[in-house]
Amino acid sequence: MEFGWTSEQEEYRRRVRAALDDLLPDDWDEKYVPESYASDLQIDFSREFCAKLAERGLLVPHWPREFGGSGGKDWDHFILGEEMKAAGEPRGPQYMNVNWIGPTLMRYGSEEQKSQHVTGIASGKVIWCQGFSEPNAGTDLASLRTRAERDGDHYVVNGSKIWTSYARKADWCFLLARTGPSRKDISILLVPMDTPGVSVTSFPGLIKDGHLNEVFFTDVRVPVENRVGGEGEAWKIVTHALSYERVGVPRYHVGLEALKLAVEQLKDEGRYDDDPIVQSRAGMIAAKFEGARMLTYLVVDQRVRQLPPNTDANLSRIWSLDAVMDLMNFLAEFLPDALAGGDPLLEDYYRINIPAGVTGGTNEIQLDLVAVNGLGLPRG
Numbered sequence: 001m002e003f004g005w006t007s008e009q010e011e012y013r014r015r016v017r018a019a020l021d022d023l024l025p026d027d028w029d030e031k032y033v034p035e036s037y038a039s040d041l042q043i044d045f046s047r048e049f050c051a052k053l054a055e056r057g058l059l060v061p062h063w064p065r066e067f068g069g070s071g072g073k074d075w076d077h078f079i080l081g082e083e084m085k086a087a088g089e090p091r092g093p094q095y096m097n098v099n100w101i102g103p104t105l106m107r108y109g110s111e112e113q114k115s116q117h118v119t120g121i122a123s124g125k126v127i128w129c130q131g132f133s134e135p136n137a138g139t140d141l142a143s144l145r146t147r148a149e150r151d152g153d154h155y156v157v158n159g160s161k162i163w164t165s166y167a168r169k170a171d172w173c174f175l176l177a178r179t180g181p182s183r184k185d186i187s188i189l190l191v192p193m194d195t196p197g198v199s200v201t202s203f204p205g206l207i208k209d210g211h212l213n214e215v216f217f218t219d220v221r222v223p224v225e226n227r228v229g230g231e232g233e234a235w236k237i238v239t240h241a242l243s244y245e246r247v248g249v250p251r252y253h254v255g256l257e258a259l260k261l262a263v264e265q266l267k268d269e270g271r272y273d274d275d276p277i278v279q280s281r282a283g284m285i286a287a288k289f290e291g292a293r294m295l296t297y298l299v300v301d302q303r304v305r306q307l308p309p310n311t312d313a314n315l316s317r318i319w320s321l322d323a324v325m326d327l328m329n330f331l332a333e334f335l336p337d338a339l340a341g342g343d344p345l346l347e348d349y350y351r352i353n354i355p356a357g358v359t360g361g362t363n364e365i366q367l368d369l370v371a372v373n374g375l376g377l378p379r380g
């Protein structure tokens with residue numbers, strides 16, 4: 001397969017790069033990137049940065065004009081995502097709003113929700129977090145226990161969420177809560193994070209500051225009009241939302257950049273040019289990332305042509321993660337000092353990818369979905 005960009009797409013990529021040159025501070029690589037995009041520093045920066053991107057029509061280029069977009073194609077969004085990811089993701093948490101929260105609300109939200117939240121996200125000034133996982137409900141999300149009980153024109157929410165990235169600084173939570181007795185009686189509520197009874201506690205982990213939080217809900221009153229879709233409809237809506245998230249992160253792009261940095265360092269140290277083993281390992285990783293790129297483009301193309309979601313999205317994610325894991329092993333084997341303070345960019349890449357096979361649904365589950373939905377094998 002031969003893949004080429006159109007001249008308009010190349011021009012668009014140049015516009016994104018020019019905006020990055022213009023809007024990122026001079027000390028971006030040294031000061032901001034090592035802090036990670038979930039740190040307070042980067043989240044605060046992202047509010048200013050995304051608002052300026054929005055003014056230039058570059059935050060949600062693929063959204064319809066009525067929602068603050070530029071009426072472009074999903075390809076524009078992917079070019080944008082590649083360039084942002086390669087630059088250290090200065091959109092901070094707002095890549096998530098743009099990837100799936102906005103599109104989900106566009107499709108399932110009420111008119112009021114669309115006008116408040118979709119246009120809010122398009123302005124680049126609002127931060128969201130995703131309140132799905134709980135201490136005993138990650139993969140098996142249907143076992144979640146946070147409850148929302150109806151009290152007149154409000155729900156009263158009690159329970160807790162865990163691993164809620166960006167929660168400390170978020171304005172809104174896209175929350176899943178149980179609203180009935182059966183396993184899938186789950187509803188979506190949009191909860192302002194400053195509502196009385198919401199509290200956030202951060203905890204440390206191997207990846208950097210800001211990613212790992214618990215959110216507690218104690219008698220939190222949420223107006224019924226903040227529910228997305230009907231009561232108990234979360235399952236259908238979330239399945240749609242996650243089909244966007246699955247191909248949302250162009251891991252191949254930043255992976256190839258990190259591989260390039262690693263090879264340069266090995267060359268500088270005289271450990272590359274005469275070592276066929278190191279060369280072939282690096283070559284295989286580069287080939288895998290290129291494969292991941294093609295699979296991702298295949299899925300984006302299907303989306304642009306409005307074909308129904310299928311297991312190609314799972315495969316593209318599995319393949320990308322495989323390449324990421326190979327690169328992490330390569331770094332640990334050949335450049336261990338770089339990962340322990342020797343090179344902030346490589347160390348950041350390594351740390352941020354430690355949970356890559358877990359966030360947004362684990363790799364095993366992706367494989368399961370391919371087996372059952374793609375190959376028609378019986379459910380295990």
Ligand SMILES: Cc1cc2nc3c(=O)[nH]c(=O)nc-3n(C[C@H](O)[C@H](O)[C@H](O)COP(=O)(O)OP(=O)(O)OC[C@H]3O[C@@H](n4cnc5c(N)ncnc54)[C@H](O)[C@@H]3O)c2cc1C
Pocket residue numbers: 129130131132133135136137138139140162163164165166207211355358359360361362363364365368
């Ligand atoms: C850095 C980070 C950020 C995150 N951010 C968020 C966030 O913002 N919001 C949010 O809601 N969640 C977030 N998560 C949570 C993430 O979605 C869950 O960790 C993930 O869904 C897995 O759930 P779990 O941790 O409970 O693991 P478990 O579900 O307990 O899984 C443990 C292991 O068992 C395997 N396993 C489980 N069930 C099966 C099965 N049926 N078949 C085969 N294997 C299986 C899994 O693949 C995994 O390897 C984040 C997680 C991390 C690490």
